[in-house]
Amino acid sequence: MSERLVVIGGDATGMSAASQARRHKSPEQLEIVAFERSHFTSYSACGIPYWVGGDVEDRDDLIARTPEEHRERAIDLRMRTEVTELDVAGSRVRTRDLESGAESWTGYDHLVIATGARPVRPPLPGIDAPGVHGVQTLDDGQALLDSLSALERTDGRRAVVVGAGYIGVEMAEALLHRGYEVTVLNRGEQPMATLDPDMGRLVHRAMDGMGITTVGSSTVTKILTGDDGRVRAVATDDAEYAADVVVLGMGVEPETRLAQAAGLPLGTYGGLLTDLAMRVRGHENIWAGGDCVEVLDLVSGRERHIALGTHANKHGQIIGANVGGGYATFPGVVGTAVSKVCDLEIARTGLREKDARDVGLRYVTATVESTSRAGYFPGAAPMTVKMIAERRTGRLLGVQIVGREGAAKRVDIAAVALTAGMTVEQMTALDLGYAPPFSPVWDPVLVAARKAVAAVRAAGV
Incomplete structure (x- = not known):
């Protein structure tokens, strides 16, 4: 009698887990059903700034494997389908088809939670106005490019990037390449809070030399709009910065609202807690990985939340091997990351x-x-x-x-x-x-x- 693996999330961890499990077990041994709410699977979110900036020519270049390719491997991948509820006691998930609105329950023997992370988007006045963009998904990247295309004939185009972490500095470079006058607003004194301030100061100085205006110790209070409803400026405590387009790069947090509602264990940063095999603690048949989990920092000995595709893919491989009857572990991380802004x-x-x-x-x-x-x-x-x-x-x-x-x-x-x-x-x-x-x-x-x-x-x- 076959078992069923249900996967929530069709990107790095989810589809790596599904693919690896399929290598270990045939369709007769293991049915695999995966749910993805967006239009794309298995893509590089890290490549979005380089697609927006023109270094990557085509959106499809960022896609490692299409839904059709996954289905050819006997994975029942259901796109534009959102999981709305986890019933842990009943070993089932409730889903909603985002096109038709139809809802249904799907049972599982094994569950993989790969819901990723969501961008920090504070409830500021005007933050949902046209011209304000996040860059978490390919859909987000496409929406931003469409917005930029509509402004191509505008003289003196101005962009404001809110946040100076990895996404913020990479998007500043992308917009600079597209001919925009770029201002980066950062809550901290120096960009790149993942560095010590003395090293962040070097980044600040270099960005200023590239023509990117970097404003530190700056808290955004609202997004101002024009008569047409589109963004026209970003307001801080003490100034306004004119903007034809705004990009939000204020970081991410684990997308664990489903898990929290189901009573699954969360850590200090809101990420799911797992054992070394990526099994959710206290639950033999539930696994989790990628941006929705916390991982062990091998240097400090504490749990951390680190949203990186490198970890997400490894987590998926480990989960898939374990679900498929093998054995693999993820010992932890040391927190390595690289980025660039221009040269x-x-x-x-x-x-x-x-x-x-x-x-x-x-x-x-x-x-x-x-x-x-x-x-x-x-x-x-x-x-x-x-x-x-x-x-x-x-x-x-x-x-x-x-x-x-x-x-x-x-x-x-x-x-x-x-x-x-x-x-x-x-x-x-x-x-x-x-x-x-x-x-x-x-x-x-x-x-x-x-x-x-x-x-x-x-x-x-």
Whole structure:
């Protein structure tokens, strides 16, 4: 007798789980039903800013697998269908067809919750006005492009981006490429709150040099509209910024309202809590992954919410293997992320100073300025590396990098070192590749490690 797997969400985690489960079990052994409320499946949301900016030519380039391709693999994928209720006791979900309005119940033996995250969208006056856009889904990206196309013949086009995190700075670049005068409004003093303020200041300075006006310590109070109802400006506590289009980039939060209503366990950040196998704690047949869960931070030992496609795909693979009768685990993360704004590369992994203080760690820091290649080699570009180490042990706690070409991916060295629990002294002996076109004799990360070793010794116990 076959079992049924029900998947809520048709993007990275959901369809990775469905596909992996299908590899393990045939349709005769496992029926798979997946529900997706949007028009698209298995796409790269991270690529939306580059599609809007013109680096990616076609929307379909962001789609890894279409609904038809999933169905060819014997996955019953039902598009434009929203799950509205979880009945955990009855092992079933209620769904609504968004086109017809028809509702029905579907039972399950295994349930995968892959509902993702929702953009932070505060209830400000005017926030739903035409010309105000989020960029969470392909539908959002298409709506923004349609809005920009309608403004193509407008002189002096002005864009305001609210928020200066990953999405905010990437969308600022996209709009700059499209010929807009761009202003970024940020609640914090410096952009990129995932960095320490001293490193965020480097990003701020670089963005200003690119022609992007970045306003820190700025709280948006309302969106102002014109006589036609469209957005005309964004108001803060002390100023107004004219805008033909507004993009919201204020971050995301786990989409767990269904799970909460069903009484499933949530963490500090509102994400679902799972075990190492990605099974929802206390529920043998319910699994969850992607942007709707919290994961273990291997450095701090605490749960965190990190919305990244890299984790989401891994979660799906692990869930699918376990549902299919195999065994796989997800041990945790160190918080690695990279981004860019024009030619500036931004990277971080591990803890910031604030994070270290929050968990009661005593630490030292070391910051160095170096270049991406040997200083005499053409194209050598500057970069700044900041390293944080535990004061007594010298254990690496975190690394942040801001620089030009060749800077961001160096953070992977630190990500591996963090995962291995290395000290900064151990890092200085790493056998990294060297040639003048790729690195100075001492790679910038190793230079920072040497300086961190000195800081640990100077600090003593």
